[in-house]
Amino acid sequence: MVDVFSGRLLVGKDGRSVDPEEALQNKIVGLYFSAGWCSPCRDFTPVLCDFYTELLEETEPPAPFEVVFISSDHSAEEMVGYMRAMHGDWLALPFHDPYKHDLKKKYNITAIPKLVIVKQTGEVITDKGRKQIRDKGLSCFRNWLESADIFQNFSS
Numbered sequence: 001m002v003d004v005f006s007g008r009l010l011v012g013k014d015g016r017s018v019d020p021e022e023a024l025q026n027k028i029v030g031l032y033f034s035a036g037w038c039s040p041c042r043d044f045t046p047v048l049c050d051f052y053t054e055l056l057e058e059t060e061p062p063a064p065f066e067v068v069f070i071s072s073d074h075s076a077e078e079m080v081g082y083m084r085a086m087h088g089d090w091l092a093l094p095f096h097d098p099y100k101h102d103l104k105k106k107y108n109i110t111a112i113p114k115l116v117i118v119k120q121t122g123e124v125i126t127d128k129g130r131k132q133i134r135d136k137g138l139s140c141f142r143n144w145l146e147s148a149d150i151f152q153n154f155s156s
Contacts, residue, residue, distance in 0.1 A: 004029075004122040008099060010068060010091040013083050018091055020068075026120070027064040028141075028148045030129055031107060032090075033114040035072035036082030041113040044130055045086045048115065051133050052088040055141060063141060068093060070100045072112050119148045 005020035012018050032048065034041040048067065055063035067090035073079040076095035083092060093100055103109075107116045107127065115129030125147045126132060132140040 004103075004118070005068075005093075008097065009094065011094050012091060013087055013089050015080075020091075023091060024066055024068075024120075027066045028125065028144050029118050029120075030065070030067045031103065031116040031118060032067050032069045033072065033104065033107075033109045033112050033116070034069060034082075035074075035112060036078050036086070037074065038072070038112050042086065044113050044115075044134075047133060048130075049086070049088040051138065052090060054138055064145075065141065066090060070103055071095055117144050 005024065008020060009017045010020050010023065030048075034045065036042065052065070052067055055065050067088065069083065069087065069090060069092035071079040071082075071092065073082060073095070079092070079095045093103070106122075107114075107124070109116075113130060114127065115133070116127045117125040117129045119125060125144050129140075132143075136143075
């Protein structure tokens with residue numbers, strides 16, 4: 001993910017700045033394009049929270065997975081409110097970072113919510129993360145892992 005977020009900072013749910021190189025190293029990353037005003041987003045976000053929690057808190061060792069939220073909210077305040085109210089303990093691109101427009105273009109985001117699952121290089125594993133999580137639950141993670149070129153002993 002060094003290529004994708006090089007030279008940028010991400011923010012945690014608590015507002016702290018996070019170095020993406022450290023936080024995303026050797027992980028599969030879900031780029032979550034979403035907004036608090038979007039009802040399909042508000043419908044899927046709790047599902048993604050449960051998925052994230054199960055992968056990171058209920059498996060030993062924790063799964064090599066991280067979510068980065070790319071906001072389509074109307075203001076920084078809306079984004080923070082949505083994150084605090086509904087999000088898991090994942091990362092976000094700061095609201096005012098214009099890079100979100102580049103990411104939307106790069107990953108061909110035409111509607112939200114969209115969960116794009118990417119390798120370390122930024123290469124897409126699937127742009128149907130939302131559907132796969134809804135249809136297959138945790139088992140879809142194993143398929144992503146096989147495509148991701150990450151070596152880790154992971155079992156669900």
